[in-house]
Structure formats: C-alpha cells, structure tokens
Amino acid sequence: MLRLRVTTGGAVPIYRQVIDQLRQSCASGKLSVGDAVPSVRALAKELLVNPNTIAKAYAELVRDGVLESQRGRGYFVAAQRNIFSAKERRRRLDLVMDPFLAEALTLGFDPQQIRDEVAKRLDRMTKSKS
Amino acid sequence: MLRLRVTTGGAVPIYRQVIDQLRQSCASGKLSVGDAVPSVRALAKELLVNPNTIAKAYAELVRDGVLESQRGRGYFVAAQRNIFSAKERRRRLDLVMDPFLAEALTLGFDPQQIRDEVAKRLDRMTKSKS
Amino acid sequence: MLRLRVTTGGAVPIYRQVIDQLRQSCASGKLSVGDAVPSVRALAKELLVNPNTIAKAYAELVRDGVLESQRGRGYFVAAQRNIFSAKERRRRLDLVMDPFLAEALTLGFDPQQIRDEVAKRLDRMTKSKS
Amino acid sequence: MLRLRVTTGGAVPIYRQVIDQLRQSCASGKLSVGDAVPSVRALAKELLVNPNTIAKAYAELVRDGVLESQRGRGYFVAAQRNIFSAKERRRRLDLVMDPFLAEALTLGFDPQQIRDEVAKRLDRMTKSKS
DNA sequence: GTGGTCTAGACCACA
C-alpha cells in the first residue's frame, strides 16, 4: 500500500512533494507499470489537502509520461517511454542536478562523499526493484 | 574578482541564482573566509537588477551563516561554521538528493549515467577553484 | 495587439481554446520569440473568465515549450525548441491528426479537398509570417 | 463484418472511439447506406464494455444523422444527408483544422511534412475501403 | 504590478 506524506508551510509546494514521491515510488519499483495510484479524492482526504492540489500533481505526472489517466476509472502507472528529446532530457537533468550539487557542497560534503552517497542511494533504489 | 551571472529568462528567481552562485563560490574555494563580496548596490548595478533583490539574497546568506555583515563596511564570507549536526546534514542531503535521483531515473537515465554526470559536474565545479 | 476569443458552453474547454489560439498565433508569426502575451489577470478580465483558467492554459504552453514565464514579469513567447523525441512528436501528431481527418471526412469532404484545404491554410499561416 | 476496436488505456473515451470508428467506416465506404450495425448489446459484449457506453455512442450518431434506429430491428446507416450548408461545413472544417495545424507546427513539423502525413493517412483510410 | 499555490465548492463527463 502506497504511503505518501506531505508537509505544509515549507518552501516545497504540496503538489511538488506529491510529484516527487510518486516519481520515487516508480523509480524504486514500489510502483510497477499498470498499478493504480490512489484516487484524487482518496489521496486528498488522506493527506488532508484539497483535491485540486492532487489533481494538479497527477496532471503533471501524466504530462511527463509517468502516469496515465483513465477517465472514470482512475490513474495508473504508465509504461516508461522517453518522451523527451536527448537535448531536452539533458537540459532537465542539469536543471535538477545543479541545485542538488550546490546544496550538497554547501552542506559541507566533499565531491567524493557526494559521489558515494549518490551511488549508494541509486543502488538502494534500483535493488529494491527486484 | 567575483563574477556572477544571472539569467532573467528561466524559472529560477534572480535572488535564488545569486544565493546559489555565492554558495557555490564559497564551496568551491573561489571565495575564502573573510573575503568581501560586492556591495548590494554595486552588484545590483552590475547585474542590472533591483537592489532589493540582492539585499534579499544577502539576507538569506547571512541567515544561513555563509556571509556576515559588518555595518558600514559590507558583507564578508563567514567562517565556515558547520551549523548542522552530522545527522541534520545527512537529512538535508537526502531531502535534495531523492527528488533529484527520482527525476533523473524517470527521465530515462540509468544509474551509471547518473553517476557519471554527477562526477563530471563535480569535477567541473571544483576544478574551477584553481 | 493580440485578440483572443472564447466561447463557453461548448464541448471545448476554455483553457483549451486559449491554448489553441496562442499556438496559432505563434505558428502564424502573429507572435514572435520574446513577445509578451497578456498577463494572466488582464486576459482573464478581457475574456471574462477566471484567472485560474488562464493560468492553467499558460502553464500547459510553458510545459510544451511554447511560452516561458518570468515570475513577477509575465509570460513570453519562447524560442521554439523541439523538446520531444521523434517518436513522441509523431505520437502527438497522430493524436491530433486522426480526429481531424475523421471529422473532415464525416463532414463530406473528400481526400483531395482535404489535402487542398490543408495546403491552402498552411500557406496562409506561414506566408503571413513574413 | 464490421470490426471495431477500442482501447481502454488512453485519453479518448470509449464512446468517442466507437463514434469515430463508425463515422470513419461510413466515410470510407466500409459501411453503406442501409447497412445494419451491431446491436447495442452485441457490440457491448464484443468490446467488453458497458452497454450504456454503446447506447450513448449510437444516440449521438443518430442525432448527427449518421445512423437511424428502427424500433425493434436495430440501427442502420442513414442515407447520407448533408445536414449542413456548404458554409457551415466549411466553418466546421476550419474549427478542427486550425488547432490541428497549429499543434503540428508548434511540434516542429514543417508544412511539407504535414501535407505528406495528411496525404499518407488519408490514403490509408480510404484504401481500406476496397 | 506580475506569477504561483492553495482552498472550498460546484457541476459535468464517463464507466
């Protein structure tokens, strides 16, 4: 059973947190192709947020090819297809990588530590798949 | 002499870019403890942005212990205090690492590619120190 | 000056109409790279619809790389870049072409007429660019 | 024997797919005036969908003059009446053509490619007549 | 002034 948690008041919008956590669930294999995700209303009720906020998150995941919606039935995990051009994928990677690395360095981690942590986390994410 | 560049086009707010670049300059050693950073007005003029935007960025950097203000003299790079406990640093690292890795994976990059890109980017960031 | 019109009550959602018309304005050269589009509030007021509806349309155009938003400044026409993979572009073309052709045939136009009308309309769209 | 196929995955509602495919079968000559179409129940059973969904599709086709219902006998392809004036047909064509062309252009296809794809697709649609 | 997020709540489309 999918467990999501969001915090309010912080800098990260609720809908962004939902997106990130669902992406992670897909990437880590906690969710597989074809799996249903909670309905907009059910998740909104569980997280105590407005259904529109969940709908917004789900809509973005659909646009990015992570989820598919079936009207009247619900949202489901889509087969991963690379919808973006190589250039765009690269652009989007940099867009998320740079702030991450800047923050990691600012936190006092050195390059070697960062590489190690990234490798370790990637292992955990992909191993748990099988 | 410190060189900052901001782009007014993208999604990242100007004050955020200023913060990120100064943090990175400190992390990479381009700026050392005690170094002066440009005055609010000078930097605003140079970057052609509103002084309020720079003031806001500097205020956040002071709040985070990256800069110190000396009244009447200007802003200086603060002695690197590790404000956070090891556990807290770790927590904050995960907080930014997980969404980054999840997005990278759903973009279709595999673990090896992600490790390579991270290493490459880190090299570029830290080489520019010398 | 950009002129948009929407009808309510029909099958086509308002935000979809806004998207279509802005796409057309870009495709036909009525709008050029860097041009500002009306602010969310201004357009909402002009069309007598809710600002959220306009915001939704603009957000989709940003996601598709047609517009760029500059926080605090407004929305602007983005440089056209092909953000989608060849496969995805093809998929999206079919997604809009098939319903169009089916409707055209149902209206009683024969293939030759449809080809002619498409060619004529394309000419008008791209000639008006210069 | 009429062959319909519906996919329950995508964004297009099932009843819409049924409508589009029947319209296309009529337009392409696969179905001729007076031909019977499958009964609501038979088609629902064949496609594994709710009979209400088929009933809804047939109702719209009757409303548009594509089908006729004969009480107790079933649904039949109606005599092709051109319900719309030439002007109205033209207006309706533009209504669907413009968004299609605008999207195709903003997807990065050039006029020549669009003309080619349209011609190719039309060929395939009408060849299947024989 | 601009855009961004979120809530509360209505009403429709679809299965």
Add this chain to the structure above:
DNA sequence: GTGGTCTAGACCACA
C-alpha cells in the same frame, strides 16, 4: 464511484 473543468477568492513570492 472515477476524473475534468471552472469559479471565487485568499495569500505568498518576486521585480
């Protein structure tokens, strides 16, 4: 029951 669209309106972030 499910998702989709839209309104009214609040409050924040940014320039």
